[in-house]
């Protein structure tokens with residue numbers, strides 16, 4: 375039976391791949407796509423999510439959510455994703471957003487679901503945190519929380535912090551304390567999913583569908599990562615989706631994780647204790663290694679199935 379999931383995102387070039395992969399995969403029953411401000415402002419991330427869903431010919435409802443973190447100011451990442459969030463690639467507009475606020479929709483869907491729902495977070499975790507912190511009893515309806523978030527070493531938003539964790543560290547802390555298992559696709563995992571121009575060319579050859587071609591156009595607009603040597607750009611968010619579709623692509627480690635909520639230079643840093651030095655409760659699992667060829671193959675062939 376397909377796994378019921380809610381996908382919370384901030385599209386975002388890599389979110390675009392994640393949304394299309396989720397919509398192309400029969401292993402998942404995407405109940406809703408909820409959107410937050412993150413890579414770019416909510417007005418753009420919401421439009422992008424609606425456009426991508428329409429491009430895939432999907433009727434999955436898209437809901438607007440938080441346009442800023444729980445505390446502090448909103449900060450975007452247009453340097454990677456462009457001003458519009460999809461690298462300047464303009465897609466036809468999609469259907470209007472479904473009525474309702476993301477956090478309310480997450481609560482309603484958790485309450486009404488016949489089976490536990492997997493929450494996938496690939497942007498700032500504000501919407502998911504708002505849903506669970508205002509109705510904690512709903513966590514019994516959460517199967518697991520799968521996040522692209524954090525790092526056990528160097529950050530990408532600051533030297534200490536990964537962008538999603540840094541954008542709303544209080545939201546991440548709420549998820550880590552909610553009592554349900556949190557699976558992390560960290561920067562160290564996604565660094566193994568380094569997309570090069572040659573790989574994009576190989577994907578393009580898999581099909582002529584508008585989704586695959588648009589995804590390749592979008593990824594081609596992403597600047598190579600200086601942090602990772604300049605040969606390509608890491609494809610972060612689809613890693614969280616691929617974990618649910620083909621977990622055999624990954625090795626994992628159960629550990630404890632917490633997030634720095636201080637005001638200093640370490641704010642948003644995820645303290646992932648892979649060697650259990652703290653003895654803290656094992657509240658997380660990190661995806662440590664990725665079969666990158668297998669991942670890229672899954673991604674290309676699944677997107678080639680879309681219109």
Ligand code: RIB
Pocket residue numbers: 384386387388389412413496497498522530536537538610611
């Ligand atoms: O640090 C990478 C993460 O931040 C990805 O989810 C990217 O889309 C941005 O949201």
Ligand code: CA
Pocket residue numbers: 383384385386388389412413496497611
């Ligand atoms: Ca994202």
